[in-house]
Amino acid sequence: MECPEALEHFQDFLDEELGKDEASALEAHLRICSGCAAEFHIQQEMRQAVREKATRHTASPHLRASLRQAEPGRVPGWLKWWVPAVALLLVLSLGTALYMASLSPRPLAPSPLVVEAVNDYIRLTQRGRPEDVGGPDPPQVVKWFRGKLDFAFNLPPAEEGEFRLVGGELSYYLDRKVACLLYRKGPHLVALSVLRREGIDVPKGSSMTASGTPLYMVTHRGFTVIVWQRNDLLYALVSDLAAQELSPLATSIAQS
Amino acid sequence: MSLYEQERSRAFGQRAVTHADALYNLALWMAGDPVEAEDLVQEAYLKALRFSHQFQEGTNLKAWLLKIVKNSYINRYRKRRSELLTPLVEGWEGEEPPHGPAGAYDLIQGDGELGALRSVVRSEIDKALAKLPEEFRIPIILSDMEGLPYGEIAEILACPKGTVKSRLFRGRKLLKELLKDYGP
Numbered sequence: 001m002e003c004p005e006a007l008e009h010f011q012d013f014l015d016e017e018l019g020k021d022e023a024s025a026l027e028a029h030l031r032i033c034s035g036c037a038a039e040f041h042i043q044q045e046m047r048q049a050v051r052e053k054a055t056r057h058t059a060s061p062h063l064r065a066s067l068r069q070a071e072p073g074r075v076p077g078w079l080k081w082w083v084p085a086v087a088l089l090l091v092l093s094l095g096t097a098l099y100m101a102s103l104s105p106r107p108l109a110p111s112p113l114v115v116e117a118v119n120d121y122i123r124l125t126q127r128g129r130p131e132d133v134g135g136p137d138p139p140q141v142v143k144w145f146r147g148k149l150d151f152a153f154n155l156p157p158a159e160e161g162e163f164r165l166v167g168g169e170l171s172y173y174l175d176r177k178v179a180c181l182l183y184r185k186g187p188h189l190v191a192l193s194v195l196r197r198e199g200i201d202v203p204k205g206s207s208m209t210a211s212g213t214p215l216y217m218v219t220h221r222g223f224t225v226i227v228w229q230r231n232d233l234l235y236a237l238v239s240d241l242a243a244q245e246l247s248p249l250a251t252s253i254a255q256s
Numbered sequence: 257m258s259l260y261e262q263e264r265s266r267a268f269g270q271r272a273v274t275h276a277d278a279l280y281n282l283a284l285w286m287a288g289d290p291v292e293a294e295d296l297v298q299e300a301y302l303k304a305l306r307f308s309h310q311f312q313e314g315t316n317l318k319a320w321l322l323k324i325v326k327n328s329y330i331n332r333y334r335k336r337r338s339e340l341l342t343p344l345v346e347g348w349e350g351e352e353p354p355h356g357p358a359g360a361y362d363l364i365q366g367d368g369e370l371g372a373l374r375s376v377v378r379s380e381i382d383k384a385l386a387k388l389p390e391e392f393r394i395p396i397i398l399s400d401m402e403g404l405p406y407g408e409i410a411e412i413l414a415c416p417k418g419t420v421k422s423r424l425f426r427g428r429k430l431l432k433e434l435l436k437d438y439g440p
Contacts, residue, residue, distance in 0.1 A: 046428035059276035
């Protein structure tokens with residue numbers, strides 16, 4: 001069993017839901033791979049910590065009592081006062097909302113790729129220590145990823161303007177492995193995610209082009225995300241920098 | 257509503273109330289405020305009664321109710337921009353107050369178990385959990401606090417099982433990172 005496969009089976013193994021053969025294979029892998037063993041230890045530790053130490057809140061007697069009093073088909077006391085007022089408010093605000101909606105286009109729900117890429121970015125920026133992979137030298141970084149990914153991607157630029165490649169790591173979301181490269185500009189971090197495109201829609205957003213490749217820009221939860229596709233791969237660049245500051249890097253990578 | 261319907265509904269309501277703790281726990285970890293959480297639970301409970309005929313007997317009632325709580329929360333706070341809630345635990349709810357950072361550190365040996373400092377550890381995990389983005393915090397609560405299997409969690413979150421596992425994996429990693437930050 002290799003690392004990516006081991007990672008996929010962690011959760012099932014934790015819950016003892018892994019078949020006997022796969023469980024033995026995973027155990028064997030953990031004995032020889034200190035990286036995965038460390039990751040697994042974290043999973044075990046945190047699961048136990050939440051199970052045993054985190055606060056599991058309980059409903060107050062007052063809440064239980066009001067639930068018991070609530071009967072179907074009868075408006076509970078605590079609602080009676082509000083219902084007419086709320087109904088009036090609703091009618092008024094609905095009317096206003098409809099009017100407002102007719103004036104401006106409704107925002108689209110964020111694409112899953114954008115959501116996951118931003119989640120990963122948040123996770124990476126929470127971490128205080130240096131990133132974990134083959135150093136900042138692009139050939140080394142690409143070499144580190146070889147064998148861990150089921151796709152190949154071009155050599156990314158080591159630097160662009162004030163951006164410097166500082167490292168990367170392997171991530172996993174949308175049911176596939178994701179190569180994550182990290183750039184730094186001063187105090188700002190930028191994460192480039194590279195993943196297989198299969199089954200994922202490129203988000204709609206304002207776009208520009210870099211030598212014929214359209215780049216789509218969206219913001220999500222305050223972060224700038226630039227997405228583009230090349231061949232059968234998707235690239236997503238996430239940062240807290242504004243779009244104008246980030247797009248030179250996107251252009252440079254898209255053209256590399 | 258016929259007498260039969262009333263009785264059936266009341267019986268269903270009684271079963272639902274037995275899960276009040278689970279519902280309140282999820283609501284509070286999502287909403288971050290006890291008053292809002294109670295509101296959410298009451299709203300979800302009423303919806304559950306109203307749609308009790310849609311519940312399939314033999315399936316997990318707690319999971320079905322938790323899904324209503326989660327959907328109620330999403331509907332209510334769909335437009336809320338910030339999803340990172342401020343830490344939930346300010347008071348100590350009857351626990352002993354924690355030792356100061358220096359005192360705690362003296363007693364901690366490396367990464368060993370912190371049995372003697374249970375209240376400190378609990379507060380740190382609570383704080384770390386509260387800081388987790390919702391996408392990670394909710395699956396971890398459903399899995400590790402409520403003991404739900406991945407299939408049920410996937411049903412509650414309306415996402416594939418693989419996504420649940422991936423969120424658990426990354427969520428726990430981030431949790432560990434956050435806990436490290438609480439060193440002295």
